[in-house]
Amino acid sequence: MLVHEGLYIGGEWRTAADNPSIEVRSPSTEELIGSVPAATPGDVDAAVAAARRALRSAEWAGLDPERRAELITRFADELVADLSERAALTSKQNGMPISVALPAEGELPVGLLRYYAEMIRNQPVEECRPRLDGRGTTVVRREPVGVVAAIVPWNFPQTLTMFKLAPALAAGCTVVLKPSPETVLDAFELAAAADRAGLPPGVLNVVPGGADIGSYLVAHPGVDKVAFTGSTAAGRSIGEVCGRLLRPVTLELGGKSAAIVVDDADVAAMAQRLAGVSLLNNGQTCYISTRILAPRSRYDEVVDAVAGLADSLTVGEPLARTTQIGPMVSSRHRDRVESYIALGVSEGAKMVAGGDRPDIDRGWFVRPTVFAGVDAGSRIAREEIFGPVLVVLPYDELDEAVVLANDSDYGLGGTVWTSDVDKGIDLARRMETGSVGVNFYSLDPGAPFGGYKDSGLGRELGPEGLTAYQHLKSIYLPL
Incomplete structure (x- = not known):
């Protein structure tokens, strides 16, 4: 049985002895296969604060795209080392056939990290454009959108985490990840791999919990963007909060x-x-x-x-x-x-x-x-x-x-x-x-994915998936 005693916040495994536990049961045997501490609102506060510190730290914000891409690639290398084990962990938690889990939960997260690492290597931080009126130039600059709240479901937990985490890291954002209670064990394994890869403290934080913790995270004043995959009903509620706060949000929701x-x-x-x-x-x-x-x-x-x-x-x-x-x-x-x-x-x-x-x-x-x-x-x-x-x-x-x-x-x-x-x-x-x-x-993975109507807002994957985690700034220069 896989038991975690602490939460991954600020680059540390913080003991959470007094927190209630989230227990994971095998859908094929109904037996207990692991547990993790459930995050409290205080833990979310700590995670967001750590992400905000990391966002402006020299260890992360001070990296040029090449160095950031090297860290992301190292993260991918760490995931390769235990690819089969991670895929099997998803199967044990949610019942996914291993023939699906190996490519979807093992290989694809690695591929997404490498894809966005290469993209950020080749994308200029700034580009200079001539003004249409001919009176000078404009520098168009790409900057990270900030602290990202990433909320993922249980059906493809590692892949859907990486739909958000890979482009967010490539853009220079920091992330507070809330996995689904049904599949929390793999989120801790991803955090351990990120830690081994040397991601600076606070760049990735994991706060497992239910809908109450998700709601608290979505509305947190320290969050700059929300990325959610899940039901249309939950997505509608998240969209309402983000609309009121004028907070960027990506919603990948249901389908028929x-x-x-x-x-x-x-x-x-x-x-x-x-x-x-x-x-x-x-x-x-x-x-x-x-x-x-x-x-x-x-x-x-x-x-x-x-x-x-x-x-x-x-x-x-x-x-x-x-x-x-x-x-x-x-x-x-x-x-x-x-x-x-x-x-x-x-x-x-x-x-x-x-x-x-x-x-x-x-x-x-x-x-x-x-x-x-x-x-x-x-x-x-x-x-x-x-x-x-x-x-x-x-x-x-x-x-x-x-x-x-x-x-x-x-x-x-x-x-x-x-x-x-x-x-x-x-x-x-x-x-x-x-x-x-x-x-x-x-x-x-190289093309945008998302929905019309009640299936969501925004797009993930492809170059468009990176753009969703970037602010564009125009700097006007005279002749």
Whole structure:
């Protein structure tokens, strides 16, 4: 069992003997696997104060981009050293299949650190532009936005931390990280790696806790920017606070993404790829295509293919290499997913796969579930379930498919399935969503990621992800 006695604040592991503990249980065995101290408001105050000191310190603010990039690269090197162990730690905490965790939680955080380190090496701190009126020049300067409150969820904890931490460090910001209570252990391992890499004291601080600590951190007067990934409801509350405070905020929120299956699609090939597109991480992924829109002329064929895929997937222990679907992150979350399955039945949808628990003695498992005959206005077709539950909806014409895809409060991901790539690109352009895959879906760290509508504000990844952590200052010079 992994037990931490202190909090990482100001470059030190501070003893927190009197703090209540956050206990982490394995979703596959239900056994206790670790604990950390829960942060108090006083701990948050200390973390923010440490971050503010570091922000102006010679050890951090005094570094040129090359030296800062060297530190970030050293951080990446430290993460490489225990890559497999970190990936397994995520699997143990949230049930992610290890086949997903190794690239997503092991390799991608390292890649993001190196990507932004290289970007900051090649980005000038200042550039000189001629004035449009011809009366001199303007120096455009990039400066760090300041102290960043980074609040991350449990589904991809290390990757989503690095969506924020890597560009923030590259920009010269300092960070107070609040991990989700379900996945706090890996946050402490990241902090230990940062410490070994030599990040100056206060550049990274970790304050685990629940929604109360998150709210306290978001509204803290010492915070300059908030970066949040999580539910739309929580994001709306955070956005309201940041709007009142005129505080920059990035919000990556929920989704109910659509997959448009064109009548010329290779349905068998599509079904094989849906495991990673629509059921990734046990369905606990924000951008996955959980609404399958099928042409009425091929509706039964699509339903059979999707149901067949769901029934074929191996459900089991997340650390087993053959597992494709692991458990839900918690008993409470499994109850939520199962309540939606019951709701789908009560709404009159036809369950064509799954709908029950596998024959496994322990753990919070749900078999992948597929509904056909679903009304487009039903709750299972409109609300984010965040579990392995798919709905298949019919359409008659492609224009109707686009309308159905866009008839959502969300707009985060989406896919198009067709043998005509140009047609797929055209359909992708018409979809009101932040990202679309044609015949597959995989995030590109070099391109911006984020949502339309209730799926969030701002963008992460790509050069745009770095810009989100920079202030731009113009210095006007006469002739």
